[in-house]
Amino acid sequence: MSVATAVSGLTEETVAPDEMPDAVVPRGIALSAALHLVLGSLFIFGLPRLFTPPPLEDMPVAVELVTIAPETRATRPNPNQPRPNAKPEVPTADAPVTKPEPEPPVPTPVPPPSAEAPPPTPEPPKPPEPKPAAPPVLKPPEPKPEPPKPSEKAEAPRPREKPEPPQQMAKNEPKAEQKKYDPGQFETLLKNLAAQSTVPSPDPPPQRPRVASARPSSQPRAPLGSQITASEVDLVRQQIARCWNVPAGARDAKDLVVEVRVAVDPDGTVRQATIVDQGRLSDPFYRAAAESARRAFFNPLCRPLHLPPDKYAIWKDLVVDFSPKDIL
């Protein structure tokens, strides 16, 4: 109240007495009323918000640092969206859909459907074919200790008794009927995925493969998804780097660039990873580096790789260069 009096008093005093005094009074009242209103509303609504800032919420935000490459390509929308009810194609050419086999009696975690053929090595001890499933078929492969292949000639006198020259053990014999790939297993996997989706349909393949596999036929040139952005590449790069255990301390690390050709399934799982330069595998340093690079794709952290699903046509075949030169 005192504030209002002071305001009206001030108004009356400053206004010259002989200049239209009858008009001055209502003006002062209006001004006073407006100020009262402002003050009142300030008291009711304004002040608390003005002077007590809302408490800061200490929420952790997950941030992944990504180096953005200098160039980012924009894409334009895809005019030929695949029809949602388009007939799904067979997931991949090399995975023919067959009837699901009965569940193996021994419960085993589903291994990745990636029984890729090991790269042909020039040496006799070939690694055995990995067998994803079907333990009933798995017979203990008899190791056939071949006639001793001394890796090194025995030298004459020994400080202590030397063990006999090591014999290279026969590898686990790959069975002829052993399939590289168990289509029934993949089928089961797809069934499971389909069961999880809300729409029960007789077409088991999940959405992502369908979109992806529909693309090559319906997308003749430069549609959305024909280009991958630099930041998408960086995301892939980051995932693989996390899965790669660098061979430490190798000599001439700067020359150890390993090129791996990778075939990726629509769900981002690497189906096959092949070391391109097979000729250098006789060099143990290169072989260790190459195998560490290949192992990255089979690291559970990288199964599956998270890739933009609408761009499967681009990343289904990748070439990845591993170079430890900046690390060592």
Add this chain to the structure above:
Amino acid sequence: MKKNGFILAGALIAALATLLHAGAPARAELRIDITRGKIEPVPIAIPALAGSAANETQAGQDLAGVVSADLERSGLFRPLDPRSFIQNVSVADVQPRFGDWRQINAQALVTGTVKTQGDGRLRVEFRLWDVFAEQQLSGYGYTTTQQNWRRIAHIIADEIYKRITGEEGYFDTRIVYVSESGPPDKRVKRLALMDQDGANNRYLTDGRTLVLTPRFSPTAQEITYLSYAKGSPRVYLFNIDTGQQEIVGDFPGMTFAPRFSPDGNRVVLSRAENGVSNLFSLDLRTRRPTRLTDSQAIDTSPSFAPDGSKIVFNSDRGGSQQLYIMSADGGEARRISFGSGKYGTPVWSPRGDLIAFTKIEGGSFFIGVMRPDGSGERLLTRDFLVEGPTWAPNGRVLMYFRQSPSDSRGHGGSPRLYSIDLTGSNQREVTTPMDASDPAWSPLLR
């Protein structure tokens, strides 16, 4: 004017189209460079090797334990706790259930069997598996006497190390060193020999005479060292198999700091005469010495390059003690160390890329490495006293001895052996029954 504009626009569009076409070929593969990764020890599962009889089961456990310890000490592997294992691998010939091993984050898996043969010897077979790629990486079988089982374990560890790092292993090796005991004024020094992990320690000399600076021959059956057996220090050869000792070369005066050439046919050493020391090379077959340096300084601690063409040594010919390199036949020497402080005991790495040394600066001792041209000096460790580096045969690990200062009552201050990785991390004590100094690493025993 307008027409020209149209033409220009048309040309621009055409150029743009060409550019776009060239820039995005329809079927280009996506290429990704990976220049970063994790540098951490490889997680490896080493369950006990399987056996049927009780002694075989015990041997299988012991073998797995030694292999685990070897790999763990290298700093490049992380053996997983056997209690975390899901699958009980009882038969090595069966392909492992990789899913079980992936679940505990094992990247590599070792399986194997132990059998006692009819003649009482042990037959040990092992396989190394890549758990992620579901492949066998390696598989070998060995036969040996029961009491020799530790060597089998070291050989298996070497094979695993080599297969996964690409580098030769160093576990099937031995260390010769000077074992010390007794009070400071009556120190007993004996030559001792042990496995690289400290096991199978034995003494080669009885301690009645002072011995120093033992060095392995590249053939691993002979040691050259310095002994005061005849009053004055002389360089001796010691045959590990026969126990025989002999003086190397009949030089007048004092000889010291011996080291073998890489082919084992020569010994290079220092000989003191008239207050100066010079380097000599001695052909072990003809016993003929060759003078390598002729300076008015102290030239000592010679060490051959692995190809035998050059020798690195330290000399105070320039005023302070520094490192020099010269041809193995002598001649002009080139100084390679230019840092502050004194440099001594240079040792050329078996893989040729580095020279390890002891450096003394500001009252502290350092063990460091530099490239043979003197560049890239790196100090790996520092203490009151660290000295006498020796290389593991693969050139990745150094062993040396370290001594802390003794207190006023003369306690402490005992020298001990340590190993350190080239990265300067992973420093480990090598346990010896008594105090130990002057280690020398053998080549691989195979």
